Amino acid sequence: MQRKMVTIDGNEAAAYVAHKINEVIAIYPITPSSNMGEWADEYSAKGQKNIWGTIPSVTEMQSEGGASGAVHGALQAGALTTTFTASQGLLLMIPNMYKIAGELTSTVFHVSARSVAAQALSIFGDHSDVMAVRQTGFGLLASNSIQEVMDFALFSQAASLETRVPFVHFFDGFRSSHEVMKIEQLTMDDMRAMIDDNLVREHRARALNPEKPVLRGTAQNPDVFFQGRETVNLYYEKTPAIMQKAMDKFAGITGRQYKLFDYVGPKDAERIIVIMGSGAEAAQEAVEYLAAKGEKVGVIKVRLYRPFSIKDFIKAFPKTTKAIGVLDRTKEPGSIGEPLYQDVLAAFSEAQVEGFLPMAMPKIIGGRYGLSSKEFTPAMIKAVFDELKKDKPKNHFTVGINDDVSHTSLEYDHSFSAESDDVVRGMFYGLGADGTVGANKNSIKIIGEETDNYAQGYFVYDSKKSGSMTISHLRFGPRPIHSTYLINKASFVACHQFVFLEKYDILEKAVDGATFLLNAPYSKEEVWDKLPLHIQEQIINKKLKFYVIDAYHVAKETGMGQRINTIMQTCFFAISGVLPKEEAIAKIKNAIQKTYGKKGEQVVKMNFEAVDQTLANLHEIKVPAKATSTIKMQPAVPDEAPEFVKQVTAMIIAGKGDDIPVSKMPDDGTYPTATTKWEKRNVAMEVPVWDTELCIQCNKCANVCPHACIRPKVYDSKLLENAPSTFKSAKYRGKDFPEGSMYTLQVSVEDCTGCELCVEVCPVKDKQEPSKKAINMAPQIPLRETERKNWEFFMNIPDYDRAQLKIDSVKGSQFLRPLFEFSGACAGCGETPYVRLASQLFGDRMIIANATGCSSIYGGNLPTTPWAKDSNGRGPAWSNSLFEDNAEFGLGFRLTIDKHNEQAKEILAGLKKEVGEELTDEIINAVQKDEADIAEQRARVEQLKEKLKSIKKPEAVNLLSLADYLVKKSVWSMGGDGWAYDIGYGGLDHVIASGKNVNILVLDTEVYSNTGGQMSKATPTGAVAKFAAGGKPTPKKDLGMLALSYGNVYVARVAMGASDTQTLKAFIEAERYDGPSLIIAYSHCIAHGYNLKYGMTQQKLAVDSGYWPLFRYNPDLLKEGKNPLVLDSKAPKIPLKDYIYNETRYKMVIKMNPEAADKFLNYAQEQVNLNWKRYENLAKMDYSE
C-alpha cells in the first residue's frame, strides 16, 4: 500500500498516533513535550476523529500531578487515555504511575525525555527522567528516530492493551521531539489493524461502573500487601513476547520490522555498543561506516527496556562478542554504574549463571554520553569502540566532554566523520525575528515531500528571547538519514545576518568547495571589503563559492519588513541545485500559498513578490586572490571582565561551551551574579536618544525600561570634569538635591533592545514639533562607540546615597541603581519593569525564590545572568527551585532568616557586656522601616562585627557568622501566572496563610508565556491561547480576591502603565508589611499579539475599561479603623472592546468565529461591570466601628 510521506518532527509523529487511538487526553505544558499536547488539542479543535469515529477530549490540567490524576481517573472509568510529558513533569506523575501499573491498567504515556534539574535546570534531552520511573511498573519503550516515534506510539498501545502493563514510550527531547524528518505516515487502517477492539472492550469492561460495582484502591496491611504485590509477575513475564508479537504484526502491515533488541553490524562483530534513544542512530551510522572498512563492530539498540527480557537480549548479540560498551544518557551519582550498564551486567551474569550465555563472558564497560542533548557523534562512538579494543578499557567513562577532574572522559578524533558525501549538508545562521527557521522548515517539507530525497532538519535556538540567533541544520540525501547530531562539515553555509560575521566563526564548519550565501547590506562591489579577515581567508582558502544578496533591501521593496525568510529560501534553492530553479520557485510559491493562504491574500501576494524580486538581486561574487581585510573578530567579553567570565562565560557566548572542561565548571551550580553587563549584544537597530532641553526629568522612561538600559543620575557638577565630549548633562530641575546638581539620562545602547516603551511613555512633546519627545529613537550603529564611552563614564559616577533619596516617588525611585539589568527577556517585556523596580527598591537586601518560567529563564539562563550588585557588592541572591514549589521555597528562606535573626539576637543578648549595652540594645530594638533606618542598622552591625573579632568567646565567632541577619532581609517569591494561579497555587495559598513575611510577586501575563502561550487560570474570557484555541469561555480567576479573603494578607493589583505611582506604593507597602504580601502585576506579553511598544498604553486601557481595577488591601489599615481596601482606579470609563480589540489574542476570535467573539465580549463586559461593583462595595465598607 502506498502511504503518504510526511516531513514532521517527533512530537507531531507521537501526537498524530496518540490522538487517533485514545479517547481522553489530559496534559500539562512542559518543554519539550508541550507540542504533543498542542497538536492533540489542535486535532480535536479541528474536529479530527480517532479510529472509532469520535473526537478525543483534550483537557489541560493545573500540573503534571493533576494530569496524571485525571489520566488515572479516566482510565479507571474505562477510557483509552494518554498524556504527554517530560522531565520534572514525569516525576510529578510517579505516584499515579505506581497506582496505574499496580492496577494493571493499559495506557501509554508519550515522553520526550529531558534532563531532570540537578545543579541546574536544562530543557534538553537525556534519560534522567525516564530512568527515574523505571521502578514504577510501567514498561519502558525507546524509539530512536522520527519514524520510530510514530511506529512505536502505535504498537506500544497495542501491546499495553494485551499485556495490561502500562508503558512509557519515550524518545529524546529536542533531538527526536524537535527534529524534522521525512517519514512514512501510518494510516487509520494501519491503526485499526493494530488495535484489537476486543481488548479495548475488555479494558472498558474493567472500568468502575455502578451497574456492576467493584472497589479499587484498598488499604492493605502487613498480612496481605506483599502477596498482593506479587500478583502481577505473570503479566510482566509475558510482556516481552507480546511486545515482540505486536512488533511482528506491525512488520506485516508496514514492512518495518523491529525487535526488542535490534542488532546492527556484521555477524562476526566482536565489539558491541549497547544503547537506546537517538544516539543509537548515530551509532548505526558509525557501525555501518566502520564495518565497511572491515572493523568488527556492532550496535544493539535497546527498544524494550522494561520489562527487560534477558533471553532476548543475550540472543541479540553475535556469538563472537568479546567486549561490550554500554552507553547511558543519564547520571546516577554514587551508583555502581548507570542503569542500563547495571542491567547489562546483571543480564550477562545471570545468563552465565543460568547457563544460556552462548559465548565466553565478554568484557563489559559502561559510560555516560549526551547529557542535556550534548552532541553525540560517530567520532565519539568510534572512541568507545577503540576503547573496547584495549586490554583494560576505561570503565565508567564519559564521552563527549573533557573531564579533567575525575578523568573519566575518552579522547576522540574531532575530525572523524561517517557521513557520506552525497548528503547535502546546509547550515543557516539567522535571527529569530527574520524567519530563517520557518523558511528552512518549509524547505525541508518541499524537498522531503516533493522529491525522492530523504530530508532532516534540526534547529538550535538561543537562550535569549530578544535578538536571538538560530542555527538551522539541514540534510538531504538519497538514503534514510541516521545522523542524529549537528552538522560539522557543511557543504552549504548561509549567513542571514551580516553582524554575525564579526561575532562568530560562521565558516568554521564549511568544507572545501562549499557554497557560502551571505545577506549583506552592501552592493556586490562593496561587500568583499566589508568582510572580516577570517571570513575572507576562509572563502579563499576553502575555495568557497560566494553569493551575496541584500535581502533587507528586497524585503523593504516588497513590503516584507524585517522578514527575509522567503527571500533567503529562494536564494538557497536558486544556488544549491537541490531542485531545478523553475521547479523550485513553483514549489516555494506553492508552499507560501499553503503556509500563508489562511492569513489572507495580501500576505501571499507580498511573499510572491519577494520571491520574484530575489533572483535579480542575488549575485555571485568573484573572489579576490588575497585577503585584505583589517576587520577582526570581536572578543566575546572585554579584557577587564572577571576571570570566570573570561574563561567560562566568554566561551559560552562565543558558542564554544562544548570545549569547557569539567574543572572550569562550578561544582555545585553556584554562579557569580552581575554578568549580563559583560555581554554586549547590540541587538537594537534603533535606540533612544535623550534631549537635554526638552526633558523634564520625570524618570518615567527609566521606570518602564524592561532592560534597565536607560538610567538617570544626579551628581555634583565637579564630576563632569573628565567627561567625554559627547557626554550629555543638564542642570537638575528641582529642589530635592543640592543647588547646582547635574542630571544625566544615559542609555546603554549596546544593551538596549529598541523596544520604544520609553519613548511611548515620555510625557513631553516639543512645542514646535510635537512628534519630537524628550527621548527619540535614532539608529544605533552611529551612536555605538561614543555611547559606549559615555555609558562607562556614567557608570563611574557614584550612585546617590540610598538613604537620602525620596524613593516613594517614581522619580526618586529611579535614582536607585537597578540590580537587575540587561536580561534576555523579549524586547518590550511587560514583566521585567516590575522586577527591575523591586531590585532597585530592595535589591541590596533581597533574596529571591524564582518560579520556573520566563522570569527564571531571563533571570538565570546561561551564559550571562541579569541579577546584579551595587557598588558595595550587595545585591539580590537568587535561586530557582522548581515550577510548583516556589512560594514554599521562599517561605523556607524566610524561616531560616527569621531563625538566624532570632539566634543572632539571643547570642548578642548573651554578649551584651562584651559588646556594650547601648550597641546591643540599639541593634536588638532597631526599627528598620526605611532606607535610613536600615543604613543605620548596617553601620551598627559593622561596628558589632569589628567588636566580635576581638571577643575571644565561641559565641562571638558564632555570632559573626549570623550578624548579617540582624539587618532586615527582604524575601521575595516571584513567578508567572502559570505558577501562581495553577501549579503553585496550593503552595502559594499555604504561604499566604502562614502569616510569614514573604513577598509574592505574580507577573501575570495571563498565559504560560515561557512555553509558548498555553492557557492558565489567569487567561481572561474570550482570549485565544493554546488549549483555548477558540477563545477561553470561562472567566479569569480572581487571585486577589481569594487572597484578601484571609484578611491578614497584603494584596495589591497593579499595572505600571496605568499608574506607576500606585505600583511603587504597592511595592513599598507590601515589603514593609510584616506578614505575607501578594502583588499581582499586569504584564503585557508577546503572547498577547500586538506591538509591545504600546504595552503601557494597553495597561492603561485595561484599567480604564475596568478590566483590571487597581487596588491595595493593607491589613495595617484595620488597626487605624480604616477600610483596608483602597481602590486606586476609577469606575470603567471605556467599553471593554476598546481595550481588548487592540490585541490579536482577542481580535483573532472575530476572524475565526464572529458570533463567539460577540458572546465572549458581552459576557466579559458583564463580568467587568459586576467585578467593579463588587470591589466598589467592598471599598465602601465602613470599618470605623
Place this chain on the structure above:
Amino acid sequence: MNLSTNYLGLKLKNPLVPSASPLSANVDKVKELEAYGAAAVVMYSLFEEQIQHESEELDTFLTAGTESFAEALSYFPLPEEFHNLEAEEYLKQISRLKEAVDIPVIASLNGVSTGGWMKYATNIQQAGADALELNIYYIPTDPEMTAEKVEQMYLDDLKTVKQNISIPVAIKLNPFFTAFANMAKKLDNAGADGLVLFNRFYQPDIDLNELEVVHDLEFSDSYEMRLPLRWMAILYGKVKASLALTTGIHTGEDVVKAVMAGADAAMMTSVLLMKGPRKLERMLEDLKSWMEVHEYESVQQMKGSMSYKAIAEPAAYERANYMKTLQSIK
C-alpha cells in the same frame, strides 16, 4: 401621487435612500428601514485597505517571536482557517440583505489597488448586489501630484470596475475638484451610471491637551446640504448619469429641495443614526404632504424644477459672495 423615481436604472418607489452607514451591518435594521419606507439601501463600505491591513496584522502578530526560542516556538494556536480576510462577511451580508428585503441593495466599495477594485467589484456582483457605489477618495497631499493625475485615477478606477461588472455603478465624489462640472462630465462619459454628491469626510481636529490630531465624525445638519444642492442644480440635465444627493438631508423638505435641484435619489445617514429608522416614515409623510399642499402629482414632476437650467435666475447658483441683489438688467 407618484413618488417613484429611477436611480441607476433601478426603479425606486420613492427617492429616500439610506446611504452607507453602520445600520446596514444589521439585517434587522435594514428590514426596519424598508418597513419605514426606504426605497433602496446603500451598504457600509468595503475597504480593501482594511482587509489588507488585517491580513498583514494577523500574519505579523501570529508570527512575532516564533521560531526564536526553544521552549516557545509559537505563541498562538493556528486555526484551520480565518474568516473574513477576503471580505466574506461583507459578501455574505449582501446575500443576507438580498434575502431579507425587497428593495435594491447597493454595495459600496473603497479599493486601493487595481486588482482590489476588480476582484471585490466582481465578488460584490456575484453576491447579488443590485448596484455598486464606488467610494473613491484621495487626499492629494503630494505637491507634485497634479489635478490631471488625480482625475485620471478616478477615471481609471471607474473604468476598471465598469469593465468587470454588469450591474450599475455609481461613484460617490468629493467636491474638491478644480472644475467639478467637467470632472462629472468625464465620469459620465467614462460610463458612470450615477454620481453621488458628496462624500462627507472625517475631518481632523487638534487635541490641545495631547497635541495630537484626532478624528471623529459629527452628524450633519440641514445646512450642510447647501454645497451638494448647488452642484446638483448645476449638473442636472448636463449628464446622462443618475444623480443622488447626500449630506445634510434631515427632513421631508430637504428631500423636496434635493429632488427639485435634480436628484434622482435623496440619501441620508446622520438623521437615521440620530433619530432611528422610523424617522424615514416621517420624512416620507412630510414629502407627501408638501406635495399635496403644493399640488405636485409626482416626484418626476418636481425633479430638476429648481435646477440651474430651469430657473429664471441661474446666476443664483453662481454667486459665491454676498452682493446686493442684482436684478437682471436685460
